Structure formats: structure tokens, C-alpha cells
Amino acid sequence: MAIRYDSPFKGRGAGSNPDNRFEQYSRERVDDGWDSLAQTEQVPGTTLEVDSSRRVISYNQSPDVPFDRSINPYRGCEHGCVYCFARPTHAWLGLSPGLDFETRLYHKPDAPEQLRRELGRRGYTPAPIALGINTDAYQPVERRLGLTRRILKVLAECRHPLTIVTKSALIERDLDLLAPLAADNLCRVAVSLTTLDSRLSRRLEPRAAAPHRRLQTIARLSAAGVPVSVLVAPLIPVLTDAELEALLEAAHEAGACDAGYVLLRLPHEVRDLFSDWLQMHEPLKAEHVLNRIRDCRGGRDYDAAFGSRMRGTGIFADLLAQRFGKAYRRLDFPGAPSLDCSRFRPPREETPQLGLFD
Template identity: 55%
Template sequence: MDSRRKVRFQQAVAIKGRGAASQVPGRFEKRTTIAEDDGWETMADEQAADLEARPQTTITAERARSIISRNDSPDIAFGQSLNPYRGCEHGCVYCFARPSHAYLDLSPGLDFETKLYAKRNAAELLRKELAKPGHVPSPIALGINTDGWQPIERDERISRACLEVLLETRHPVGIVTKGSAILRDLDLLAELAKLRLVHVMVSVTSLDNVLSSKLEPRAAAPHTRIKMIAALREAGVPAGVLVAPVIPMITDMELECILEAARAVDALSAGYVLLRLPHELKTVWREWLELHYPQRAAHVMSLIRQMRGGKDYDSRYGVRGRGEGPFADLLETRFRKARQRLGFPGMPPVDTGLFTPPREESPQGALF
């Protein structure tokens, strides 16, 4: 029997504490299994046993070969990024990074939030890459693909170790997170802020606790994220709010309220991103919709397709984060007017001129 095959039951059930409801097959799978009821009432028992086993989180140590990824995408504000983890325990059902688990022969569904990989040599590699003669200092986006301050960071401390290297070398960094664990690192962030080396964006999808617990079950609660912005600003750290993703007929009506709550605690900047459904994510998302909003599902998907040229997703640069059409234009107008009304001043520029490459370790110590 192929041990790598995925079992997907036809009738998925919501799992408490998890975003995905099943092991959605990855696009590179050569074999998948569909369970059919044989009429002997055994399927329900097997499904219950499978659900009971699924929610356990496992962490695998990974020895990465490189740690800084570079891109030249015209609609991404950073040119290089660093991701300490593969997979994310936050379990956000809408996460655009879910399809990346398919490259590991794992499911973008439950596997993405339960089978995690920790790059425990990330700080070591970062030091080596910053020491290269050709390195050009520009902000490194830390934890963009998967959250660098997801729950396992409290024990792994990989993102903190990377921040220590960046502070030591006076290298600018940008952060997007919804994890309250980042408040543990206020000491480092405050020092980076004094040198104008850091920006932090806190992602807020909804202010509704009940909805948030379904969309992003292991992320910090909405009110906690607003308090995170307040704590960062009180420590002198430039912080803003990212309303992401905006989901038509699920969260879009909260856009202005989220901006108001963030500005009330002195958020400096604001942004938003429309829901993106690349590859297998569209299956994970549709399954979630049918489980939690069955009467609204068709309308939600209709609006998404209207903003994506009739498709579930449009990957073109410039439109993938905003969409097109009347509904997308309305969102853009609402956001722009609310941002102007609330007076977000914007983030201060970061300083790239302070960078000091790390010294390579020498058997003769610091004599030379």
C-alpha cells in the first residue's frame, strides 16, 4: 500500500481548532482515495477515528540550505524574504501559502497546519548570507509565506534568533504577523526601531471572535491583535494594520471598523489584500464555505469570480491582490476614503545605510 496516499471523505466535518476540514490532495499527487459508504455503517466509525487522529501537530527539524528568497514581483513591496517555518499552526483557512505544502508531498489542507517544519539553522544561514560580499541591504520580509510568530515560535525561537542577527548587523526588516508571540520580542523590536530598521504590520481579518475562530482558529483573537498594535506603538515600533484577506460577503463589511480600531491605537499605516485562491486553496476554501456558510457560499464565489475575470483566481501582477470590476472598485474606494478620513500618517522610511556585515568566525578569534 502506498503510505503517501491521502484519504478524503466525501462529507467533511468542521474540526475544532483547525481551519481545513480534510486532507485535500496536492496537485502533484499520483494517487488519491475516495471513501465510499459500503452500507454496513463502518464509514462513520472510520471517519470519527480519522478525525480524532488528525488534529495533532508534529514539528520536523529542517536543515535548510539557503534562507533568503528573492523576488522581482512588481506588486510586492519587498525584494527579499525569510521564512523560518514551512506550514503554519494558525490554521487560517484562506492562507495563500497552503499550496506550498504540495511540494512536500503533503496536503494543503490539514497537513499544512499540522505537519510543520522548523528551519532551526535559519539564523546561522542568515549570518552567512549577510556576510557575502555581494549582499545589498534592503528590508528582509520575515515570516511572509508562513507566520514567523505562529504558536510553535514560543518554543522554537527561530524568528527571535533571526531578529538578533538583523539587529547585530543593523539590517532592515519588515514583519507581517497575527501571532501574539511577537510581543515577547519587544526588546529587540524597540532597539531596531530606534535605528529606523523595522516595520511591523499586524494582520486583522475580522473583529468578530466567532468568525475569527472559524477562519483562523489558532491565531490571536481579534482584540488581542489590536492590543498588539498598541503595545508595539507604545514601545516606539512603527506598526500598522493589514486587513487581509478581505472576503466578499464574509468580512468585507468590517473594512472600515478594522481601520478605525487600528487607528485608535495609533497604527501608522493601513493596507488590504483581496482573498486569493491559488491552486488547491480553492478546494480548501469551498469546503470551508459549504461547512460554515452553505446558504451564502454560491453568492460569495460569484462575487469572487466577478473580481477575477470569471475564474476563482487571477494570478496576474497588479490585480491578484485587488481584483477588477465594480465590487473590487467599491472596495478600493471604501478603503481609500476610510484611510484618508482616519489620517494614517504612513510608516517612516527605514535606514539601509547602517548595515555592517557580520564578521566571519576565525580560528584566531578577534585578534585580526
């Protein structure tokens, strides 16, 4: 049973901290008559722990994503987006996909060294690596740790192609690395944009960059020669879908060369977390939003089937696809360039001996 709170915490997206689906026992807040509930409602701080994973590149065979490998420097994400599809992964750590996901973070301090070893293995075949897919590689803690930048340096050294999806303006810090990579067709960036309404964005994704700031990031990446797309994600029926055309127009004007969208996904615990958020922030629209989502998911809150989980099915989902396609063609996005895998060179071994062909 979820531990739900009566009001949202400032700067946090989730309004509850549900037990994960693997736990044997559940918890429930009980008023004992001594103001015990009020005493526990304190703004949770952020903690950082070490992720001791022995591999840094994760592989997948999903037909729904345009990459087969990715790197996630962080587990959990302080952006606090209540809709985040990655929240249920915190259950594997024995933690809650709710507030724990955005306050109890894990990082891989030796990720660059692990990456060098994995790229240097005999028989490794290069293909674009997606950086920061499960959780944002440029979330606030990156400003202090610089882990993503260290990973970028390894990829740049090896001339390895990569893609990045982010909603953080912090990516501009690394333009000195990204621009040269882009000049050799080794890098593409997608900026996630959910809404142009800053008040709604502050509640949906409290610690992510403001919408106007993300548009500035698109403009600055584009001006530096980095191919940048806009990813309207998630597209939330009733709440943000009316902005679809305006979002595409704003991104195109800022310099985006391509665009895509993903319909809101509510796997596992995200369903209840998002429902709680609706009751806290948009109670009059809550049932309308959920009913529209079910219209796109075969009457269910979520359908994980390959081929439809990203866009949905049914009349309303088809209407969204038609609207997107019409706006995309009208704006005449040129499209993102293909990445070049032929430039890859394995990392140099750390040895005092000189290379034969240096």
C-alpha cells in the same frame, strides 16, 4: 480527490485533506459498513520536522510586493487560516495543502547560522528583509523553539532593516529587540486583521490571536516606538468586507500609523478548501461569497495576473478600493517611515583574532 470530513475539527481550519496537484494517485474515503469513516475522524495532532534547505533568504521579482527578499523560519502554519495563500506550497513537500499544512510543520534550526553566512558574503547589498511572509514567523511553535528570535538577533547585530507581518501577539516578546531597531529606522511591523467578530475569527483562523488581542498588540508596539501598520487581509467579499471601515478605525485608534488591504486569493487547492469551509460554516452565504469573488476575478475563482491579483478588478473591486481610500484619508494615517539600509554592517567572523577597528 479530496478527503473531506462531515464536520470541522476543533482548532483546525481546513475541513479536508486534498491530495496535492503533483500526485499521480488520489484518495477517497469509502464507507465499508463497519463505521470506518467515524473511526478515521480523529483530531489530527501537530508534528514538527527539520527543513534542510541550504539557503534561508528567498528572493523574488514580483511587482506586487514591496520587498525583494524574505525569510520564512517555518513551512506550514499552525494558525490554520483556511484562506491562506501559502497552503499550496505544501504540495512541493509531497503533502496536502489541507490539514497537513497546519499539522505537519517544518522548521530550519540552523537558519540563524545560514543567515550569518549569507549576509557575510562578499558583494551582499542590503535591502529590507520581510520576515515571516509565506507563513507566520510567530506561530505557536515559535514560543517553544525561539527560532524567529534568534534570526532577529542576527539582523539586529548586523543593523539590517526588516519588516514583519504577523497575526500573533507573541511578537510582543521581542520588543526588547524590535524597539531599538525601530529607533534607528530599521524595523516596521504589520499586524494582519481579518475581522472584529471573534466567533468568525475562531472559525476562519482558529489558532491565531483573537481580534481584540491583535488590537492590543498594535497598541503595545506603537507605545514602544515600533511603527506598526494594519493589513486588512484577506478582505472577503460578503463575509468581512462590510467591516472594512470599522477595521481601519479600530486599528487607527490602537495606534496604527499606516494601513493596507488584500482581496481574498484562492490559488490552486485553496479554492476547494475555502469552498468546503463555506459549506461547513456559512452554507447560506456560500454561493453569494463565491459569486462576488468571481466578479472581482474576471469570472474566475482566481486570477494570478500581476497588478490585479492583490486587489481584483471590476465594479465590486473598484468599490472596495474607493471605500478603503476614503476611510484611509478620513482617518489621516501618517504613513510608515522608510527604512535605513546605510547602517548595515556584515556579521563578524567567528575567529579568536581581534578586529582592526574594534
